[in-house]
Amino acid sequence: MTDPDFLNSVPGPSVELSDFDASGPQRFFNRELSWLSFNWRVLESAENPDAPLLERVRFLSISGSNLDEFFTVRVAGLRGLKRAGVTKPSADGMTPAEQLERIDADARALMLRQQECWATLKDLMRDANIEVVGINDLSKVDVERLEQVFMDQVFPVLTPLAIDPAHPFPFIPNAGFAMALQLRRVSDGAPLEALLPVPNQVNRFIRLEGGRPGTIRFLPLEGLLELFLTRLFPGYETAGLCTFRVLRDSDLEVEEEAEDLVREFESALKRRRRGEVIRLKISMNAPTDLRAMIIEELHANADEVIELDGIIGISDLSELVIDDHPDMLWKKYKPRTPERVQDFEGDIFAAIKQKDMLLHHPYESFDTVVRFVQQAAHDPDVVAIKQTLYRTSKNSPIVAALCEAAEDGKSVTALVELKARFDEAANIRLSRQLERAGAQVVYGFIDWKTHAKMSTVVRREGKDLVTYSHFGTGNYHPITANFYTDLSLMTCDKALGRDATRVFNYVSGYAKPEMLENLHVSPHSLKSHIIDSLDVEIEHAKAGRPAAAWFKCNSLIEPEVIDAMYRASQAGVRIDMVIRGICGIRPGITGLSENIRVKSVVGRFLEHSRIACFGNGHGLPSDQARVYISSADLMGRNLNRRVETLVEIKNPTVHAQIIHQVMAANLADEANSWVLDANGDFSRPGAIDGGKAFSCHDFFMRNPSLSGRGRGGSDDAPLLTKLRLSGGQ
Structure with missing residues (x-):
């Protein structure tokens, strides 16, 4: 590994673009073309000779299914706008007709490259x-x-x-x-x-x-x-x-x-x-x-x-x-069960009661989340369960557990999102299944999708009612959890339990939640809190204190958030981001974004977790940073037209896990990474070196999560330090 200290390295030289208007639409990359760029990276993964042969075929297949969905949804929408005579440009200044022309040219080139890739892979398969x-x-x-x-x-x-x-x-x-x-x-x-x-x-x-x-x-x-x-x-x-x-x-x-x-x-x-x-x-x-x-x-x-x-x-x-x-194929990988859960012989409530846990899927098994709901269904001390369901699997064990709990007389509320694209029919079926079992099914808002990932279990313990909560960055889907990288916070923190209950009440009763303690919710306060947090970093920079922010998400396209990042960069705030897919921000432009770095991680697992970290006057990494996980990407639909959550992490071990492990390894990754430049081009940070470049996916498969360690874990050195000392190996 040539540069394990990506997160502390000085940004590369910024560039000056001729005829560039930093206040005009040029400051944004086009959403659709950025998505196509992501799918080019998926295709390039199919061309990677270091990947196993059939996994390369799988990447090629994924690039095909991605492109099909892109046309049936995004291109279809643009065609509808064009037919309706809409000429209003998007934030980047392109009309629907102009976008369609650029998309068509790029997509045709992509499809031809797919055929070339298939011809190569077909020959390699024949040789094998x-x-x-x-x-x-x-x-x-x-x-x-x-x-x-x-x-x-x-x-x-x-x-x-x-x-x-x-x-x-x-x-x-x-x-x-x-x-x-x-x-x-x-x-x-x-x-x-x-x-x-x-x-x-x-x-x-x-x-x-x-x-x-x-x-x-x-x-x-x-x-x-x-x-x-x-x-x-x-x-x-x-x-x-x-x-x-x-x-x-x-x-x-x-x-x-x-x-x-x-x-x-x-x-x-x-x-x-x-x-x-x-x-x-x-x-x-x-x-x-x-x-x-x-x-x-x-x-x-x-x-x-x-x-x-x-x-x-x-x-x-x-x-x-x-x-x-x-x-x-990739070498078989069996997700770990957290040591602490094993210490308590599988009792999820006892493990959470001892200390908050952050599970990093698929490295830690999603079965722990499933067993959380199943244990709640069987536990006579549990009086109520509330659960959001955006996407889940056919014959979902979570839905089965909720039905069992309802049939057993427990109070069960299921918040089912009917507008989950391509899963509408499945969600209609499961909602009726839940209703037949006696669960209270809530469909949420007509105008907004409910995309938050939460569940709460209320358990009677002596004279008290204790709320156990789960907040996730991904769906309650046991199948996709095997290859999506997501985070699951499991806690019995009273403030978070109250916050989760307020959000459930909001969606079922439409009363805007007041007095949230450690939670921010879109479309009300999530976006404003992200922008306010960047403004705080700006004030630290102006005062001469270390100022930094880290973000990890699937997509970044919301103009107000991007403009806040530009203001922060201009004030001297260092911003490092891992954006897997769509990215509308232009990094590395003199006078606008010279302090912003963006990379995309595309590899064995599909990066899906959403994280935000702010240095809080101490820079990053820091134990004094403010750290959040979220269900939301930094997109207009997530921040303005969906119910999403942003959860602040207060537990020191979970906090360290996100800073020193999850973000550190993602920022240090080279094997699965592309770095974005000011012109919208992605390049590899180093040559693909016969599999020797540092891979965050391999790293996570070898190293257990800090917060899930049990009594046998004695080495509490931050994994960021281990990463540096080992050169990423």
């Missing part, structure tokens, strides 16, 4: 005896075996459709994949145009039996369909074909005054399936008239069509990430 073959590579035995697979597993779910005046072009749903055909009747040469929509329940890659020993082979689904077209269209031969995939507008518009919110969302989900076409991907060299027919029938514009020479549906490559070759 994992082959993706075409129909010309099949033996007679292969074809015989595949015919059985086709008839048993694919044929029953296919519906071949002739296209003529009596059979109009069918509706192709969002993300729908289909094969278009030009056929000719063998008996008389009569032409027929046909369509073969492929249900998404069918695997995209068919694993072949036989072949060379030690070799695994896959045939893409479109190859299987082409191989057996005569079974679907007997008496016809193929004159031409192509494949295509449709992306549609998936952004929901819900009537704000809907009297029955649940019913409104059920109808909105049906409307989503018929959203307008946003992107049409079609295979290269499609027959001209067939291509024209598809474009016309789908009402797609020319700028919405892209021809691809390669695989359509990059996201489907995830099916090739198989377990047969563990040497081509």
